[in-house]
Amino acid sequence: MPHSDHVQIAPAEGKLGILVPGMGAVTTTFLAGLEAIKRNLAKPIGSLTQLGTVRLGKRTEGRSPAIRDLVPLAKLEDLEVGCWDIFEDNAYEAAVKAGVLEMPLLEQLKDPLSAFKPMKAVFDQNFVKRLNGPNIKTGGSKMDYAEMVMDDIRQFQERTGVSRMVMIWCGSTEVYHQSAEVHASLKNFECGLQNNHPEISPSQIYAYAALKSGIPYANGAPHLTTDMPGLTELSRTMGVPVAGKDYKSGQTFMKTLVAPGLKSRMLGLNGWFSTNILGNRDGEVLDDPGSFRSKEVTKSSALEYILQRDLYPDLYSEYYHKVRIEYYPPRGDAKEGWDNIDIFGWLGYPMQIKINFLCRDSILAAPLMLDIVLFLDLARRAGMRGVQEWLSFYFKGPLHAPEVYPEHDIFIQLMKLKNTLRWMAGEDLITHLGLEYYD
Numbered sequence: 001m002p003h004s005d006h007v008q009i010a011p012a013e014g015k016l017g018i019l020v021p022g023m024g025a026v027t028t029t030f031l032a033g034l035e036a037i038k039r040n041l042a043k044p045i046g047s048l049t050q051l052g053t054v055r056l057g058k059r060t061e062g063r064s065p066a067i068r069d070l071v072p073l074a075k076l077e078d079l080e081v082g083c084w085d086i087f088e089d090n091a092y093e094a095a096v097k098a099g100v101l102e103m104p105l106l107e108q109l110k111d112p113l114s115a116f117k118p119m120k121a122v123f124d125q126n127f128v129k130r131l132n133g134p135n136i137k138t139g140g141s142k143m144d145y146a147e148m149v150m151d152d153i154r155q156f157q158e159r160t161g162v163s164r165m166v167m168i169w170c171g172s173t174e175v176y177h178q179s180a181e182v183h184a185s186l187k188n189f190e191c192g193l194q195n196n197h198p199e200i201s202p203s204q205i206y207a208y209a210a211l212k213s214g215i216p217y218a219n220g221a222p223h224l225t226t227d228m229p230g231l232t233e234l235s236r237t238m239g240v241p242v243a244g245k246d247y248k249s250g251q252t253f254m255k256t257l258v259a260p261g262l263k264s265r266m267l268g269l270n271g272w273f274s275t276n277i278l279g280n281r282d283g284e285v286l287d288d289p290g291s292f293r294s295k296e297v298t299k300s301s302a303l304e305y306i307l308q309r310d311l312y313p314d315l316y317s318e319y320y321h322k323v324r325i326e327y328y329p330p331r332g333d334a335k336e337g338w339d340n341i342d343i344f345g346w347l348g349y350p351m352q353i354k355i356n357f358l359c360r361d362s363i364l365a366a367p368l369m370l371d372i373v374l375f376l377d378l379a380r381r382a383g384m385r386g387v388q389e390w391l392s393f394y395f396k397g398p399l400h401a402p403e404v405y406p407e408h409d410i411f412i413q414l415m416k417l418k419n420t421l422r423w424m425a426g427e428d429l430i431t432h433l434g435l436e437y438y439d
């Protein structure tokens with residue numbers, strides 16, 4: 001039985017608005033999935049919030065409720081989605097172009113998908129070199145654009161009658177930029193918005209508009225957004241949770257499954273070469289070196305943190321890690337990833353592991369998007385603010401407090417997520433000690 005009531009969670013009453021900058025492959029796959037699930041045409045495969053359970057108490061108690069019965073999550077039928085994109089295509093047209101889902105399913109969903117029409121985007125080609133589109137806001141300072149987005153949000157709320165909202169970035173990956181002076185405090189950032197500072201990106205303008213409106217923000221891409229002091233300060237002063245960054249969907253998901261296993265057996269690593277071919281618009285944007293650099297950083301950091309070379313110099317001090325993404329149009333969204341892993345064991349004897357993952361990027365990412373928005377809404381109703389480290393499970397580059405390293409090991413991430421849910425529900429945390437069974 002729950003033993004504490006210290007986390008007060010407001011009920012998930014009314015509708016939840018999901019605000020999405022970027023209506024491309026992932027977003028349209030997500031939207032089509034929601035519509036298909038609501039019509040009983042499909043099941044929410046890949047979604048922890050819809051299919052996952054949490055074990056409570058001792059193993060002898062046999063209590064494993066569904067996550068959605070343990071904590072109050074918004075229901076799928078209560079979701080309303082609003083998107084921005086630089087192209088005018090509605091979600092049906094965008095889904096056809098993205099080429100992820102097959103036409104017979106899309107035809108069944110044509111009416112509801114055609115109803116999603118993107119709002120005019122905040123766009124700056126300095127941040128996404130390979131794209132240009134007509135559906136963009138013009139004529140204003142960066143602060144004016146933030147206010148236009150806040151207006152869009154207010155109008156969306158009036159139109160749909162949602163009681164709460166969450167924003168999640170599903171737009172293209174922006175060029176790699178590090179946090180600069182203009183990001184160092186909220187004051188600097190707001191001055192920068194007024195003065196059109198060149199280091200402020202469109203994604204940061206959307207995030208500012210969301211946080212200023214009291215709306216949680218998640219970043220599904222690898223570029224710099226809320227992971228800077230200015231916007232972190234805003235999320236804390238507004239009492240709003242943030243999460244990110246970069247969905248951990250394909251190759252990095254595999255990497256964070258395998259690397260903790262190798263380390264658990266004290267097997268050494270000489271090298272890890274990862275390469276991908278992919279031919280969707282995301283692949284085209286990532287063909288630009290600036291956008292690729294953002295991805296390379298989040299894709300590369302997981303191994304460093306999991307393997308802890310400082311603690312295990314005999315095993316991991318000298319490994320070579322290389323990550324490549326090659327744009328290859330014939331493959332579309334059906335990405336193929338190869339990993340060649342050179343490991344060594346007892347007496348230094350070398351061995352190899354090869355992983356060939358024929359995945360579908362957006363099919364893997366869409367359920368993550370669903371879980372992230374539902375959990376961020378839950379966190380908001382539970383009074384949690386700032387960085388939500390318990391959602392690291394979903395990201396290649398988890399946001400974290402400055403004084404701790406990010407946790408990349410997927411098994412630790414899952415334990416952290418489930419323990420956070422137990423804590424919210426006032427249940428005992430699970431330590432896996434288990435001595436009581438053998439007293």
Ligand SMILES: NC(=O)c1ccc[n+]([C@@H]2O[C@H](COP(=O)([O-])OP(=O)(O)OC[C@H]3O[C@@H](n4cnc5c(N)ncnc54)[C@H](O)[C@@H]3O)[C@@H](O)[C@H]2O)c1
Pocket residue numbers: 021022023024025026027084085086087098121122123124128131133169170171172173174202203220221222246247248249250280281282285361362364365
């Ligand atoms: N699919 C995955 O598995 C996966 C994994 C991790 C991260 N991501 C990231 O998620 C994002 C979306 O991926 P995707 O495959 O849907 O890409 P996509 O190229 O199909 O869609 C991105 C959309 O964003 C739009 N866009 C670009 N800049 C915008 C702006 N400023 N405002 C509004 N819209 C804008 C583009 O026009 C495009 O329609 C990418 O950044 C990608 O790197 C995807």
